[in-house]
Amino acid sequence: MAMSRTVRRWWGVRLAGAVVVALAAPLPHAGAALAAPLPHAGAAVAGTALGDGDVLVARTAQDYTYRTYQRRWSVVAVQPAATADWDLTLRDAGGVTLATSWLGVGRTDFVVVDSTAGHRPFGGYTASVSAYAPGPYWVQQRTDTTTLTLPPVTHSGTTGAADPDLAFSSLVDHEVVTVADLHLTAGESFWANTTTAASSLLLAESDPADPATFVQSRATVAARQHTQVLDGCTLYTAQRTGWHALVQIGDRPPSTHVPTQGTGYALHRVDPARPLSCPQREFPGPTP
Numbered sequence: 001m002a003m004s005r006t007v008r009r010w011w012g013v014r015l016a017g018a019v020v021v022a023l024a025a026p027l028p029h030a031g032a033a034l035a036a037p038l039p040h041a042g043a044a045v046a047g048t049a050l051g052d053g054d055v056l057v058a059r060t061a062q063d064y065t066y067r068t069y070q071r072r073w074s075v076v077a078v079q080p081a082a083t084a085d086w087d088l089t090l091r092d093a094g095g096v097t098l099a100t101s102w103l104g105v106g107r108t109d110f111v112v113v114d115s116t117a118g119h120r121p122f123g124g125y126t127a128s129v130s131a132y133a134p135g136p137y138w139v140q141q142r143t144d145t146t147t148l149t150l151p152p153v154t155h156s157g158t159t160g161a162a163d164p165d166l167a168f169s170s171l172v173d174h175e176v177v178t179v180a181d182l183h184l185t186a187g188e189s190f191w192a193n194t195t196t197a198a199s200s201l202l203l204a205e206s207d208p209a210d211p212a213t214f215v216q217s218r219a220t221v222a223a224r225q226h227t228q229v230l231d232g233c234t235l236y237t238a239q240r241t242g243w244h245a246l247v248q249i250g251d252r253p254p255s256t257h258v259p260t261q262g263t264g265y266a267l268h269r270v271d272p273a274r275p276l277s278c279p280q281r282e283f284p285g286p287t288p
Contacts, residue, residue: 047062047063047064047065047126048062048063048064048065049064049065049066050064050065050066050076050127050139050140050141051066051141052066052141052142052143053140053141053142054140054141055138055139055140055174055175055176055254056138056139056140057136057137057138057139058129058136058137058139059134059135059136059137061128061129061130061131062128062129063126063127063128063129064076064126064127064128064129064139064141065124065125065126065127066124066125066127066141067122067123067124067125068113068115068120068122068123068125068143069122069143070115070143070144070145071115071116071117072115072116072143072144072145072181072243073112073113073114073115073116073143073144073179073181073204073243073244073245074112074113074115074141074142074143074144074179075110075111075112075113075141075142075177075179075245075247076088076090076110076111076113076125076127076139076140076141076142077108077109077110077111077139077140077141077142077176077177077249078108078109078110078127078129078137078138078139078176079108079137079138079139079140079176079249079250079251079252079253079254080105080106080107080133080135080136080137080253081106081135081136081137081253082105082106082252082253083105083106083133083135084105084106084131084133084134084135084136084137085104085105085106085107085131085132085133085135086109086129086130086131086132086137087100087101087102087109087129087130087131087132088100088101088102088109088110088111088127088128088129088217089101089127089128089130090111090113090125090126090127090128090215091125091126091128092123092124092125092126093123093124093125093126095126098111098113098125098215099111099215099216099217099220100217101217101218101219102132103218103219105133106251106252107251108176108177108218108249108250108251109217109218110177110217110218110247110249111127111215111216111217111218112179112204112215112216112221112245112247113125113214113215114204114206114213114214114215114243114245116181116242116243118208119206119208119211119214120211120214120215127139127141136253138176138253138254139176140175140176140177142177142178142179143179144179144180144181144245146180146181147180147181147182147183148167148169148180148181148182148246148267149167149182150167150182150190150267150268150269151164151165151166151167151269152165152269153165153268153269153270153271153272153279156271156273156274156279156288157279157286157287157288158266158268158279158280158283158286158287159286160283160284160285160286161266161283161284163280165268165269165279166266166267166268166280166283167266167267167268168264168265168266168267169192169201169246169248169264169265169267170248170262170263170264170265171248171249171250171262171263171264172260172261172262173250173254173255173256173257173260173261173262173263174254174255174256174257174260175254175262176249176250176254177247177248177249178247178248179245179246179247179248180245180246181243181244181245181246182203182243182244182245182246183242183243183244184205184238184241184242184244185238185241186238186239186240186241187237187238188237188238189235189236189237189238189269189270189275190235190236190267190268190269190270191233191234191235191236191267191268191269191270191278191279191280192233192234192236192265192266192267193233193265193266193267193268193278193280193281193283194233194234194265195229195232195233195234196234197227197233197234197265198222198225198227198234198236199222200248200249200250200251200263201234201246201247201248201265202218202221202222202225202246202247202248202249203221203225203227203236203238203244203245203246203247204216204221204224204225204244204245204246204247205224205225205238205239205240205242205244205245206240206242207240208242218249221247226238226239230276230278231276231277231278231281232278232281233278233280233281235270235278248263248265250263266280266283266284268280
């Protein structure tokens with residue numbers, strides 16, 4: 001067991017350098033269950049229904065059930081408290097294990113599922129949460145309901161946060177995880193505005209000819225994504241044409257602020273005239 005945990009820890013990367021944003025109003029699914037009393041640690045209890053966007057809190061090993069119902073990517077994630085370590089296993093309706101995510105203390109584990117056309121069919125799933133180091137944890141399941149579109153490049157550099165060439169990914173503080181669908185062609189690239197983005201903003205893609213890629217753990221997504229740090233930013237490059245998932249996590253317990261706060265990344269297509277220059281490297285300020 002000790003050796004396997006050492007292998008698991010290899011995937012851990014610290015989150016740093018993201019932009020903190022304040023949002024004018026709370027988003028839906030604000031996670032009222034955050035205030036619920038925590039049960040005492042013990043044996044696993046019967047499956048608990050996990051609605052889309054709900055944030056539930058517990059400290060016992062539990063099974064959480066949900067269904068996919070849209071031709072989009074979805075994700076389920078567990079966030080331990082700072083001193084706890086909980087692992088996540090996703091099974092299909094027949095009880096077959098599809099993927100397991102097992103990072104370290106205080107780290108977000110997630111499993112992402114590709115239900116876009118030609119990939120996994122709609123169906124029921126069970127997310128099993130098991131303890132390695134006990135303590136509270138939060139669990140959330142999300143299905144993307146919107147599409148993230150990268151605007152075309154209309155000018156060199158950016159003028160600031162309101163620049164029309166920018167798109168954004170964000171995670172509010174009362175959420176564990178977000179997922180957005182993004183259509184990319186093979187070889188297409190885009191920038192995120194920090195050098196550490198790849199550890200908390202992950203790009204998942206699957207191969208229609210390989211069903212084993214339709215469900216992936218955090219470690220698998222991190223190993224397969226193609227990123228590099230250039231010019232003060234992170235450059236993401238798609239390896240296949242199709243719908244991708246952009247998953248954002250925070251590696252921190254959810255919390256509620258008034259006004260709502262969160263962490264965001266500014267995204268920008270690669271400018272063909274300046275392919276090695278990050279147009280938003282000075283974000284939120286202007287970049288020539």
